[in-house]
């Protein structure tokens with residue numbers, strides 16, 4: 001399985017939640033991600049009490065919608081981010097955000113291990129790239145993601161190596177479309 | 182047909198972070214539903230969010246938080262996989278959701294010259310509407326402040342510079358002065374969003390110039 005640098009296999013834990021309703025795996029995910037989600041929401045302008053409550057909600061969604069987690073598509077951190085973002089929109093009464101049509105990836109009991117590894121390691125690679133950015137540029141990206149910038153203030157030029165991620169997902173989508181026809 | 186006109190990085194990133202007005206969210210979600218290229222680009226912005234969550238300085242949860250969470254999931258059944266909603270018509274799922282069905286469910290209002298529109302219910306900071314432009318007819322001439330997104334759902338339109346087919350999105354800022362015309366062959370249906378009130382200059386659309394009868 002794909003292991004993070006600190007040795008923890010978050011995707012593996014997430015699959016145990018998904019496939020075996022494993023409470024110990026959930027507890028490990030909670031210890032790691034709940035304080036991060038809380039920090040994310042506080043940076044986004046929520047008070048401590050609201051952020052704590054929302055972090056609880058986010059972790060409940062992670063349990064409840066575990067079937068939507070696909071380790072070959074996104075890292076656990078990325079998946080947690082999308083749930084936390086949606087929670088922030090709810091809690092801070094931001095504009096409703098329609099979701100794209102879901103794709104029928106189909107049941108994939110044995111995802112390609114190389115793809116899983118790739119997807120899980122992307123978060124660390126991006127983290128290193130973020131750390132290497134000039135302070136000003138990193139701050140701009142953080143402010144965008146913490147919801148401090150309006151859409152017209154967002155500068156999309158991140159200086160991050162996003163092309164590799166795009167290509168990987170593009171390939172997966174092409175494969176999927178071929179299977180569907 | 183291959184989609185040639187895509188969303189900008191700025192719009193995709195603003196959608197990923199959840200900072201767009203509701204009407205723009207709808208247009209982005211509808212285009213992404215039709216376009217794998219933008220779906221993949223969007224996923225790469227979501228991945229930046231993941232990296233930030235991972236790197237953030239955590240803030241400790243309350244003492245009994247984990248216990249509370251474990252107690253909560255005890256009574257919480259896990260949802261099971263459902264087949265994604267398939268739409269048979271021309272509206273991808275997010276748009277069908279707003280309209281309450283496909284094309285036949287749209288409540289059009291005539292705005293002259295055979296052109297019809299239907300305003301969709303969204304938050305007020307921006308407006309989303311469906312436009313129905315008969316083949317060969319010009320899109321009603323309107324100035325707009327701010328940004329306007331136009332996504333083609335059926336047929337095609339062209340202006341002096343380019344043509345837009347199903348799935349293509351035109352991003353126009355206030356500087357753009359153009360005269361888009363629905364191309365002959367099929368009536369054109371678009372989803373448009375603008376973040377400033379529309380100012381129609383004339384209610385009667387002009388007839389297409391012969392030049393545009395491609």
Ligand SMILES: [Zn+2]
Pocket residue numbers: 184186187188212216217218219220
């Ligand atoms: Zn696109």
